[in-house]
Amino acid sequence: MAAGIALADRDGIESISMRKxxxxxxxxxxxxxxxxxxxxDLLDGMVDAVIGxxxxxADGAGGADGADGADSAADADWATTLRQMALAARAVILTHPWAPPVIESRTAPGxxxxxxxxAVLSVLRKGGFTVAQTHHALHILGSRLLGFTQDLFDDSAGSSGALDPETAAGIVSELGATLPYxxxxALAVTHQGALGGxxxxxxxxxxxxxxxxxxAGLQNR
Incomplete structure (x- = not known):
C-alpha cells in the first residue's frame, strides 16, 4: 500500500496498475x-491507508493553521475538536491530491x-448531541471530515495561471452582457488582481x- 501511495503521489492515480x-x-x-x-482492492487499501x-x-489532532493538538475530547469543546480533526485531515489529503476522487468512488469504508x-461520532456524542443529531451532523459535515469537499466545479487549473488584469477585464465584459451575476x-472574488482559482x-x-x-444551534434546540 505504501508503494502504491508513493507511486500515485509521484505520477498520479492513472499510473496505478499491478504491473507498475x-x-x-x-x-x-x-x-x-x-x-x-x-x-x-488495491485502491481500497491505499485510500484506507491514507485515511489512517x-x-x-486520541492521537492529538492539530489544526492545519497551527492550532495545538487535543489529547482527548475532554481537552477542548466539541466544535474546536472537530475543527482540529477536519483541518488535520485536510493537511493529510493535500499531500495526496489523487485521494479524494478515489475515496468518493469506494463502495465500502475500510x-x-x-x-x-x-472518533468523530465520539466527539459529538460526548459533546452532548443526541444520536439523531449526531446522525444529521455526520451527513452535514460529509467529506469535510476527511479533509476535502466536492465543489460545483474544479477551478484548480485556473489557480495555476491567473489571467492578467487586462485579459480578465475583457472576459468579464463579455460575460456581463448575458451572465451579469x-x-x-468573478470580479468580486478575483485573486491578486486577476481572475483565477x-x-x-x-x-x-x-x-x-x-x-x-x-x-451548535441544532444542539441548543
Whole structure:
C-alpha cells in the first residue's frame, strides 16, 4: 500500500496498475495478487491507508493553521475538536491530491475509515448531541471530515495561471452582457488582481466554521 501511495503521489492515480506497482517493488506482477485481489482492492487499501494517516483526538489532532493538538475530547469543546480533526485531515489529503476522487468512488469504508468516523461520532456524542443529531451532523459535515469537499466545479487549473488584469477585464465584459451575476462574482472574488482559482483552504475553513456554528444551534434546540 505504501508503494502504491508513493507511486500515485509521484505520477498520479492513472499510473496505478499491478504491473507498475510490481516494478516499483522489484517483484513479478503476479506476486501482487498474493496481497490484493484486484486493482479495486488495491485502491481500497491505499485510500484506507491514507485515511489512517489522519490523527484523531486520541492521537492529538492539530489544526492545519497551527492550532495545538487535543489529547482527548475532554481537552477542548466539541466544535474546536472537530475543527482540529477536519483541518488535520485536510493537511493529510493535500499531500495526496489523487485521494479524494478515489475515496468518493469506494463502495465500502475500510478499517481506518471506520475508526476515523467512530472518533468523530465520539466527539459529538460526548459533546452532548443526541444520536439523531449526531446522525444529521455526520451527513452535514460529509467529506469535510476527511479533509476535502466536492465543489460545483474544479477551478484548480485556473489557480495555476491567473489571467492578467487586462485579459480578465475583457472576459468579464463579455460575460456581463448575458451572465451579469457570474461577471459580478468573478470580479468580486478575483485573486491578486486577476481572475483565477479560489483559495480552497480559505473556503474549506469558512464552510467548516459555518457548519459548526449551525450544529451548535441544532444542539441548543
Amino acid at each position: 506497482l510490481a516494478q516499483e517493488l522489484g517483484v513479478e506482477a503476479m506476486s501482487i495478487y498474493t496481497h490484493v485481489r484486484n486493482k479495486d 494517516q489522519i490523527p484523531t483526538t 478499517p481506518a475509515t471506520l475508526r476515523h468516523i467512530d 457570474i461577471a459580478e462574482m 479560489c483559495d480552497d483552504d480559505a473556503e474549506f475553513q469558512f464552510a467548516l466554521d459555518f457548519i459548526l456554528d449551525g450544529l
